[in-house]
Amino acid sequence: MRYREDLPLVLKGVSFSVASGEKVGICGRTGSGKSSLMSVLFRVVEIPTAGHVLIDGVDIATITVHQLKTKLTIIPQDPMIFSGSLRMNLDPFAEKSDAELWEVLRKVHLADTVSSWGKGLDYEVAEKGENLSVGQRQLLCIARALIRDSKVIVMDEATANVDQESDKLIQQTMKESFGGGDSTVLCIAHRIETIMDSDKILVLDAGKVVEYDTPSTLLQMEGGVFNSLVESGKAVGILD
Numbered sequence: 047m048r049y050r051e052d053l054p055l056v057l058k059g060v061s062f063s064v065a066s067g068e069k070v071g072i073c074g075r076t077g078s079g080k081s082s083l084m085s086v087l088f089r090v091v092e093i094p095t096a097g098h099v100l101i102d103g104v105d106i107a108t109i110t111v112h113q114l115k116t117k118l119t120i121i122p123q124d125p126m127i128f129s130g131s132l133r134m135n136l137d138p139f140a141e142k143s144d145a146e147l148w149e150v151l152r153k154v155h156l157a158d159t160v161s162s163w164g165k166g167l168d169y170e171v172a173e174k175g176e177n178l179s180v181g182q183r184q185l186l187c188i189a190r191a192l193i194r195d196s197k198v199i200v201m202d203e204a205t206a207n208v209d210q211e212s213d214k215l216i217q218q219t220m221k222e223s224f225g226g227g228d229s230t231v232l233c234i235a236h237r238i239e240t241i242m243d244s245d246k247i248l249v250l251d252a253g254k255v256v257e258y259d260t261p262s263t264l265l266q267m268e269g270g271v272f273n274s275l276v277e278s279g280k281a282v283g284i285l286d
Contacts, residue, residue: 056082058253064246066102066197067227071241071261072234073275074250080234083250084202087232089114101198119196121204123236125187127175132160133167136189150192154185154219181212188219199224199231206236213237238276247272 057079064070074080085091087099089111099106106114128135136147144167151157159182163169175183184204191199201220205213217240224231235241242261249257249264249272256271257264264272 056253057086060250060253060255062248062255062258064230064232066230068245069225069231069233069243071244071247072232072250073238073241073247073272075275077252078250079253080250082253084120084200084234087200088118088120116194117196118198118200119191119194120200120202121184121187121191123203123206125175125183127171127173127178127183127186129173130171131167132169132171132186135171135186136167137193142193147193150189153192153223154189155215156182156185156189179212181208181215184208184212184216185219188216188223192223197229199229201231201233201240203234203236205240213240249275 060079060083072080072083082091086093086097087106089106092107093099101114101117128138133144133147136142136150142150147167148157151160160166160169171178175186178186187204199220205216208216220231221243233241233244241247244261246259247257247261247264248255251271257267264270265276267273
């Protein structure tokens, strides 16, 4: 895959499969192709006819972008939060009852916090969620994913800007919410702890998949890229 015909390839012969319900960690140094891979998955960039991305056996190039978005939910580093009520931010199309929204808030450990604000679902959220902590914004984003019931959840360095305590709560919430095998989780790593409980880890380097296996197997590969990242300290704490 390349961004323009006159530019070099940024993804080269990338091929891998993910079983339904698996959590796959994705890591690599800056420029390894992590963001480009997500651009292809969400069809921000269209790939040539030589390549295909399949979800449940369906080539994503054969469906509309709207249909694709019903299958995927991204939890980004900087979630999009709107000025308006908490209810609107959770359920912009008013498809769920208040009881269902409160149930989701309980699942993401926000119900007690929201109750303490006094206005419940009518609480006014500021533009970009400026009156919420970074961790609360991410938990709100996870709540949206639960409401949408997406089959594929993508965490794009979602805990890069939160403190360690919030990181642990977000990881716990992700495990509780999506760890039952109903959803497939792709997690682009910023902190190594966020992917060490993955079923598999995909390691990218210079636009290629160089390793793809269980964390324990990769750690035992002497001279391997993932092992090297960990040993060198590049992955211990923060990845490039």
